[in-house]
Amino acid sequence: MRAPLLALCLLLSAFARAQEPMSGHEHGDMSPPDTPAHDAHAHESSMRNMGMGSDDSEVRSLRDIPLMRRGSGTSWQPDRFPPSMIHAQVAGWGLMFQGLLFGGYDVQGGPRGASAPEALGWLMLMANRELPSGQLVLGVMLSPDPLTAGAHGGYPLLLQSGESYRGEPLHDRQHPHDLFMELAASYTHYFSDTWGLMLYVAPAGEPALGPVAFPHRASARFDPLAVLGHHWQDSTHISFGVVTAGLVTPLARLEVSAFNGREPDEFRYDLDLRLPDSFSARLSVNPTSRVSTQVSYGYLPSPEALHPGVPVHRFTASAMYHAPVGAHGFWATTAVFGRNVEGDEPPTNSALLESNVDLDGHHAVFGRVEYVRKTGHDLALSGILEHDTFDVGVLALGYLYQFNPWGPVKAGVGVRGALNLVPENLAALYGGRTPLGGMVYVRLAPVMRDSSGHGR
Numbered sequence: 528m529r530a531p532l533l534a535l536c537l538l539l540s541a542f543a544r545a546q547e548p549m550s551g552h553e554h555g556d557m558s559p560p561d562t563p564a565h566d567a568h569a570h571e572s573s574m575r576n577m578g579m580g581s582d583d584s585e586v587r588s589l590r591d592i593p594l595m596r597r598g599s600g601t602s603w604q605p606d607r608f609p610p611s612m613i614h615a616q617v618a619g620w621g622l623m624f625q626g627l628l629f630g631g632y633d634v635q636g637g638p639r640g641a642s643a644p645e646a647l648g649w650l651m652l653m654a655n656r657e658l659p660s661g662q663l664v665l666g667v668m669l670s671p672d673p674l675t676a677g678a679h680g681g682y683p684l685l686l687q688s689g690e691s692y693r694g695e696p697l698h699d700r701q702h703p704h705d706l707f708m709e710l711a712a713s714y715t716h717y718f719s720d721t722w723g724l725m726l727y728v729a730p731a732g733e734p735a736l737g738p739v740a741f742p743h744r745a746s747a748r749f750d751p752l753a754v755l756g757h758h759w760q761d762s763t764h765i766s767f768g769v770v771t772a773g774l775v776t777p778l779a780r781l782e783v784s785a786f787n788g789r790e791p792d793e794f795r796y797d798l799d800l801r802l803p804d805s806f807s808a809r810l811s812v813n814p815t816s817r818v819s820t821q822v823s824y825g826y827l828p829s830p831e832a833l834h835p836g837v838p839v840h841r842f843t844a845s846a847m848y849h850a851p852v853g854a855h856g857f858w859a860t861t862a863v864f865g866r867n868v869e870g871d872e873p874p875t876n877s878a879l880l881e882s883n884v885d886l887d888g889h890h891a892v893f894g895r896v897e898y899v900r901k902t903g904h905d906l907a908l909s910g911i912l913e914h915d916t917f918d919v920g921v922l923a924l925g926y927l928y929q930f931n932p933w934g935p936v937k938a939g940v941g942v943r944g945a946l947n948l949v950p951e952n953l954a955a956l957y958g959g960r961t962p963l964g965g966m967v968y969v970r971l972a973p974v975m976r977d978s979s980g981h982g983r
């Protein structure tokens with residue numbers, strides 16, 4: 528526990544220092560940031576920088592890239608972003624709090640299903656500072672999952688696979704996320720308005736591989752449960768030891784990462800640090816303020832502790848679309864393709880399409896369709912099925928009612944139903960070809976609240 532606590536203390540002391548009045552030396556030759564005129568301007572531009580602007584104007588300079596373009600880790604999402612964060616400007620630092628908490632009862636049917644109360648989510652504090660020729664961003668993200676969704680190695684989710692519990696591979700359960708989801712610092716140096724270099728260092732964080740991870744996608748923000756293609760698409764979002772360097776323009780970013788590709792172990796409160804053994808590369812392009820796309824490739828020589836030395840080549844491609852709906856609504860959609868080539872096995876593919884619409888700040892509907900080819904080994908099957916592959920899928924639909932904001936928090940109650948699809952030769956194990964799953968839940972998220980106290 529010591530290393531993560533130390534890192535947390537360092538970050539907290541950085542925040543504390545940020546709130547002290549700065550010395551003239553630290554100001555350098557920059558204009559004084561304390562004048563009311565500057566604050567008003569900083570406020571206006573910081574709101575625009577969060578993607579809340581009312582126009583769809585193009586980003587022409589690196590300094591105009593909205594902070595909210597940052598998805599999980601160094602991934603990009605569209606500049607337009609739904610209003611859910613608490614934001615403050617403190618002594619030249621922009622502080623941003625984001626998070627999402629779900630609690631409810633999870634019911635997964637059939638002989639391989641289980642039912643249990645669960646709570647899931649993440650909380651993130653981010654601090655950014657504009658420097659004379661660059662931008663510094665620090666982030667800490669924590670998850671309550673180990674405490675609230677860690678029984679039996681994770682929460683029930685039919686057809687889910689990946690990671691382990693008590694030395695056995697998990698199946699039909701989603702592993703909890705680690706307490707420390709991210710401890711990261713990144714610096715982007717601007718060589719001109721149109722190009723710069725980014726460096727991201729994270730004892731816990733995300734390499735340049737895959738789309739924005741599902742817990743952080745606007746298109747998944749009403750859905751409490753994980754994607755079945757997690758380990759084909761975005762499972763590296765918690766890697767313990769990541770260094771990423773990237774070339775940035777207002778339109779595109781090309782990144783390479785060296786990272787520890789070993790999956791987190793079943794002890795969820797520590798940092799599973801190892802020397803980097805894996806690498807990845809990603810090209811992200813945001814052609815308009817509503818669209819974000821990426822393609823990426825990663826090589827992980829030994830991701831699974833239970834099968835060390837079995838390498839994985841992963842290829843992913845994705846596109847996201849965000850758009851406002853009326854005065855208070857928002858529409859978000861993501862499509863993902865992910866492919867694993869594991870050891871000598873034939874390649875396995877996955878595809879996902881998810882979308883949600885918040886109609887008016889109260890009523891939201893969401894859905895997700897997935898296809899994944901999983902191996903008998905992924906699904907922890909034995910006997911003749913162990914070396915077979917299976918096309919599985921899910922169709923999930925849900926509805927959430929959100930109450931009026933209560934202080935800085937917006938609460939909602941929701942229901943999610945899922946129709947899972949399994950092939951004939953797994954029907955006996957799953958109690959039919961279309962086993963059902965569902966969850967009733969409450970959801971808590973921060974309300975958009977800026978430093979002038981306006982809530983949305």
Ligand SMILES: [Cu+2]
Nearest residue numbers: 704757762764
């Ligand atoms: Cu995950």
